[in-house]
Amino acid sequence: METQTGRTGDNVSLPRRAWSIRRHALRMGEVQGQGYIGQALGVADVLAVSYFHAMTYCAHDPEWEGRDRFYLSIGHYAIALYAALIEAGILPEDEIETYGMDDSRMPMSGMAAYTPGMEITGGSLGHGLGIAVGAALGLKRKKNPAFVYNMLSDGELGEGSTWEAVMSAVQWKLDNLIAVVDFNNQQADGPTREALATAPGTEAAKWAAFGWYAQEVDGNDLDAVVAAFDAARNHPDPCPRVIICNTLMCKGVPFLETRDKTHFIRVEADEWAKALAHLDEEMPQ
Amino acid sequence: MIPAHSRRKDKYTPRSVPEEKLATSAMIASLDAEGREAISAPFGHALVDMAKTREDIVGLSADLSKYTDLHVFAEAHPDRFYQMGMAEALLMSAAAGLAREGFVPFATTYAVFAARRAYDFIAMAIAEENLPVKICCALPGLTTGYGPSHQATEDLAIMRGMPNLTVIDPCDAVEIDQATRVIADTPGPVYMRLLRGKVPNVLGEYGYRFELGKAKVIRDGTDVLFISSGFMTMRALDAAVALAADGVSCAVLHSPTIKPLDAETIVAEAQKGGRLVVTAENHSITGGLGEAVAGALMRAGAHVPFRQIALPDEFLDAGALPTLHDQYGLSVSSITARVKNWLEG
Numbered sequence: 001m002e003t004q005t006g007r008t009g010d011n012v013s014l015p016r017r018a019w020s021i022r023r024h025a026l027r028m029g030e031v032q033g034q035g036y037i038g039q040a041l042g043v044a045d046v047l048a049v050s051y052f053h054a055m056t057y058c059a060h061d062p063e064w065e066g067r068d069r070f071y072l073s074i075g076h077y078a079i080a081l082y083a084a085l086i087e088a089g090i091l092p093e094d095e096i097e098t099y100g101m102d103d104s105r106m107p108m109s110g111m112a113a114y115t116p117g118m119e120i121t122g123g124s125l126g127h128g129l130g131i132a133v134g135a136a137l138g139l140k141r142k143k144n145p146a147f148v149y150n151m152l153s154d155g156e157l158g159e160g161s162t163w164e165a166v167m168s169a170v171q172w173k174l175d176n177l178i179a180v181v182d183f184n185n186q187q188a189d190g191p192t193r194e195a196l197a198t199a200p201g202t203e204a205a206k207w208a209a210f211g212w213y214a215q216e217v218d219g220n221d222l223d224a225v226v227a228a229f230d231a232a233r234n235h236p237d238p239c240p241r242v243i244i245c246n247t248l249m250c251k252g253v254p255f256l257e258t259r260d261k262t263h264f265i266r267v268e269a270d271e272w273a274k275a276l277a278h279l280d281e282e283m284p285q
Numbered sequence: 286m287i288p289a290h291s292r293r294k295d296k297y298t299p300r301s302v303p304e305e306k307l308a309t310s311a312m313i314a315s316l317d318a319e320g321r322e323a324i325s326a327p328f329g330h331a332l333v334d335m336a337k338t339r340e341d342i343v344g345l346s347a348d349l350s351k352y353t354d355l356h357v358f359a360e361a362h363p364d365r366f367y368q369m370g371m372a373e374a375l376l377m378s379a380a381a382g383l384a385r386e387g388f389v390p391f392a393t394t395y396a397v398f399a400a401r402r403a404y405d406f407i408a409m410a411i412a413e414e415n416l417p418v419k420i421c422c423a424l425p426g427l428t429t430g431y432g433p434s435h436q437a438t439e440d441l442a443i444m445r446g447m448p449n450l451t452v453i454d455p456c457d458a459v460e461i462d463q464a465t466r467v468i469a470d471t472p473g474p475v476y477m478r479l480l481r482g483k484v485p486n487v488l489g490e491y492g493y494r495f496e497l498g499k500a501k502v503i504r505d506g507t508d509v510l511f512i513s514s515g516f517m518t519m520r521a522l523d524a525a526v527a528l529a530a531d532g533v534s535c536a537v538l539h540s541p542t543i544k545p546l547d548a549e550t551i552v553a554e555a556q557k558g559g560r561l562v563v564t565a566e567n568h569s570i571t572g573g574l575g576e577a578v579a580g581a582l583m584r585a586g587a588h589v590p591f592r593q594i595a596l597p598d599e600f601l602d603a604g605a606l607p608t609l610h611d612q613y614g615l616s617v618s619s620i621t622a623r624v625k626n627w628l629e630g
Contacts, residue, residue, distance in 0.1 A: 113413075121410075123409070126374070131379070134380060135386050148382075168379065
């Protein structure tokens with residue numbers, strides 16, 4: 001079985017992978033004229049590290065038993081994960097044209113039944129980490145050394161169920177569980193930091209206090225993200241791991257980066273092409 | 286303005302203490318007190334037995350293993366028991382995760398907590414993906430005197446609304462034993478109501494065999510057709526005996542699978558003319574077996590005389606269980622009185 005991971009080495013750089021993920025996402029946004037593009041652009045670097053440095057998987061067999069599991073709680077980030085799955089060769093690139101359409105395998109919110117490589121049905125927030133706890137327990141029962149990654153959002157830290165899972169993962173010493181929090185400080189009604197009392201710089205300490213091996217990084221600094229994933233995988237203690245990734249919504253497209261931030265960034269019809277043109281000028285090696 | 290019924294404390298009138306005290310905490314006392322043979326922890330023992338040959342069976346509880354009989358499994362297979370703590374959302378999510386990895390998780394808590402608190406997690410983590418999680422819950426309907434916090438009077442209504450979910454309301458120890466084995470072998474998610482502790486053996490003498498999705502005639506009769514589930518089938522059987530003494534002939538059609546309902550058998554039995562159809566359930570009158578049966582009859586064009594024995598659409602009182610069963614119409618004497626009244630009317 002041919003497996004795939006950034007660690008086994010290919011000639012495509014991580015900046016180029018992140019660039020491609022952004023580009024695929026923008027093309028999907030252009031197809032529908034909408035989408036959670038702000039989140040996709042913001043988290044592209046973290047996804048590039050996940051799929052092209054950290055994880056082991058088999059592109060032509062997304063349910064291969066030996067794969068690392070990637071659970072996306074945040075269903076509306078589907079556009080970002082589809083872009084990563086396309087870049088990883090799990091989804092064909094030409095399906096970009098079907099994004100969000102009737103009968104597409106890529107609906108606007110991520111669902112396990114629709115999309116190869118989409119492991120769980122997200123969208124109802126606060127579910128992913130609990131499911132990941134169960135899967136991590138299951139993998140240990142099977143003596144399967146794979147990791148379970150759960151990508152969740154800062155807004156999901158408001159859900160009580162997330163903290164039920166946080167406590168249980170420590171109880172069960174789930175060192176095969178890696179939570180990846182995309183902290184872009186933006187939830188549906190406004191800044192996350194203005195919703196449920198969370199001060200900058202306190203997040204990692206909060207998880208650490210529960211017993212997690214916690215790191216906080218600039219989620220748009222590829223080298224820092226790589227180092228954090230390596231440290232999370234290799235940490236010797238029998239405890240779950242979390243990486244708080246502070247990201248900038250719309251990262252990589254300057255005229256969107258500076259736009260007033262909202263949960264659902266408004267992009268005018270002609271701006272998709274402009275954004276793509278900007279990316280194309282800055283294609284990394 | 287808080288409605289008057291919520292302010293029971295304002296309306297208290299002291300009562301004399303009865304000579305024979307009824308214990309509020311005797312959760313299935315009234316079921317036990319009928320002089321029937323009782324079997325201990327049928328769910329737990331059936332699961333232990335199944336697990337001998339089924340390595341994929343695991344058990345999870347949210348701090349209620351002792352009160353759902355899952356502790357029997359936990360003692361027999363400590364390495365396959367997962368204590369998830371007092372965290373029902375996690376209980377369901379983690380069960381889903383274990384199911385994703387190929388296991389058949391039995392997740393236990395009280396019916397109130399599964400139905401009310403964990404619904405979204407059952408819906409999206411388990412049922413939407415049709416995962417084989419078996420949710421087995423104690424204290425269904427009115428089987429505790431603790432009051433509304435513990436009385437799952439609307440669990441069937443809630444669970445019936447969930448696509449993909451099989452819903453079972455077994456009658457007694459025999460049926461719990463059989464149904465536990467059947468659902469372990471059945472794909473997809475299941476919600477099953479549990480009677481726990483010492484559970485009466487009622488159906489054994491009838492040579493009954495549980496089949497998923499099948500309603501079965503336990504007793505035949507010509508004047509009344511009871512269609513019942515859960516422990517109300519034992520009440521209907523007792524009522525049938527009592528009514529026979531008064532010359533009223535009652536059939537009992539036991540329908541433990543609430544969803545998918547055995548509409549074919551129910552309609553066929555109801556259309557055997559001349560019988561008053563009486564549904565009997567340990568559940569609110571809203572959204573349970575009775576309304577499921579009514580819907581099936583209406584859809585089939587079976588316009589038969591129809592009555593419902595069920596709990597009222599209210600938050601129920603606290604108290605001793607036998608008192609409450611009398612008060613809310615689940616006792617045998619209450620059933621027989623109403624049936625006679627309906628037949629005379």
